[in-house]
Amino acid sequence: MAITLGPNQYGKAEVRLVTVNRTGPVHEIKDLTVSTSLRGDLAATHLTGDNAGVLATDTQKNTVYAFAKESPVGEIEDFALRLGRHFVREHGNITGARVLVDEHAWDRIAVDGKPHEHSFSRASDEKRSTAVTVDGERAWVVSGLRDLVVLKSTGSEFHGFPHDKYTTLAETDDRILATAVTARWRYQGTDVDWSKSFTEVRRLMLEKFATLHSYSLQQTLYAMGEAVLRERPEVAEIRLSLPNRHHFLVDLTPFGLSNDNEVFYAADRPYGLIEGTVLRDDAEEAGLAWHTLPTF
Numbered sequence: 001m002a003i004t005l006g007p008n009q010y011g012k013a014e015v016r017l018v019t020v021n022r023t024g025p026v027h028e029i030k031d032l033t034v035s036t037s038l039r040g041d042l043a044a045t046h047l048t049g050d051n052a053g054v055l056a057t058d059t060q061k062n063t064v065y066a067f068a069k070e071s072p073v074g075e076i077e078d079f080a081l082r083l084g085r086h087f088v089r090e091h092g093n094i095t096g097a098r099v100l101v102d103e104h105a106w107d108r109i110a111v112d113g114k115p116h117e118h119s120f121s122r123a124s125d126e127k128r129s130t131a132v133t134v135d136g137e138r139a140w141v142v143s144g145l146r147d148l149v150v151l152k153s154t155g156s157e158f159h160g161f162p163h164d165k166y167t168t169l170a171e172t173d174d175r176i177l178a179t180a181v182t183a184r185w186r187y188q189g190t191d192v193d194w195s196k197s198f199t200e201v202r203r204l205m206l207e208k209f210a211t212l213h214s215y216s217l218q219q220t221l222y223a224m225g226e227a228v229l230r231e232r233p234e235v236a237e238i239r240l241s242l243p244n245r246h247h248f249l250v251d252l253t254p255f256g257l258s259n260d261n262e263v264f265y266a267a268d269r270p271y272g273l274i275e276g277t278v279l280r281d282d283a284e285e286a287g288l289a290w291h292t293l294p295t296f
C-alpha cells in the first residue's frame with residue numbers, strides 16, 4: 001500500500017482589516033475580512049516537516065496589513081488580485097493563491113440631516129465579497145454578495161405542484177415572497193470596473209425581484225440571473241442561493257376574525273432552499289475560478 005499527499009492549501013483565514021483614509025477632514029473607511037490560501041510545492045513540510053518553502057501564515061497576514069498601508073485598498077477585487085499575484089510572483093514554490101475578501105458596509109451617521117465626517121453606523125448584514133484565484137500568470141475573479149434580504153408583499157403565487165399523500169401545502173395565488181440573496185458571479189477577464197459592475201448587478205437583481213410576477217422562487221432565481229447576463233457582458237455566469245423565508249398566514253378564525261393576507265407568522269426554519277446557476281453559452285472557460293469554492 002502506498003500513501004501519498006493529496007491536494008492541499010494553507011493560509012491565514014479571516015484577517016480583520018479596517019483602514020481609515022485620513023487625507024482630508026472627511027474620512028473614508030474600509031472594513032474587510034481577508035483570507036489567503038496558497039498552493040504549490042508543499043510536499044516537504046507535510047512529509048518531513050521541512051519548512052523551507054512555507055511562507056508562514058503569519059507573514060501572509062502581515063502582507064495583508066502592509067499592502068493596505070503601501071497603497072489604497074481600493075476595490076476588493078483589485079486588492080485581492082494584488083495580494084494573490086504577489087504571493088505567486090515572489091515565492092518560487094508557491095504556484096497558486098486564493099484570496100477571499102468580504103466587505104462590511106458602513107453608513108455615515110446623519111447629524112442635523114448631514115452625513116458626519118468621521119462617524120459611521122453599520123449599514124446592514126449584507127456583505128460584498130470576492131474570491132480571486134491566481135495560478136501562475138492567470139487569474140480569475142468571482143464576486144458576489146451575501147445576506148441581501150428582500151421581501152415582496154404580493155406579486156407571488158405558488159400552485160400547480162403535485163399532490164401526494166403527504167402534501168398539505170395550500171395552493172396560493174397571493175403570498176409573501178421573501179429571501180436572503182446569496183449571489184456569486186464569475187467575471188470574464190480581470191479588466192473590469194468592479195465598483196460599477198457590482199452596483200449594476202445588484203440593481204438588476206433587485207429590480208427583477210421586485211417587478212417579476214413570480215410563480216415560484218425558482219422562476220425568480222432564473223429571471224434574476226438572466227437579467228444580469230443580458231445586461232452585463234463582463235459576467236460569464238451567476239450562481240444564486242435563495243432561502244425561501246416562509247411567511248405563513250395566521251389562522252384568526254378562532255377569534256372570529258378574517259385574514260385577508262394581512263397577518264403572517266414569519267418562520268425562520270425549516271426553509272426551502274432554492275439554488276441554481278445561470279450561464280451564457282459563449283462564456284470564457286471557468287478555469288480554476290470555482291476551485292474549492294462552495295457550489296452556491
Ligand SMILES: O=c1[nH]c(=O)c2[nH]c(=O)[nH]c2[nH]1
Pocket residue numbers: 158169215216217218244272
Ligand atoms: O417558490 C417555491 N418553490 C418551491 O419549490 C416551494 N416548495 C414549497 O413548499 N413552497 C415553495 N415555493
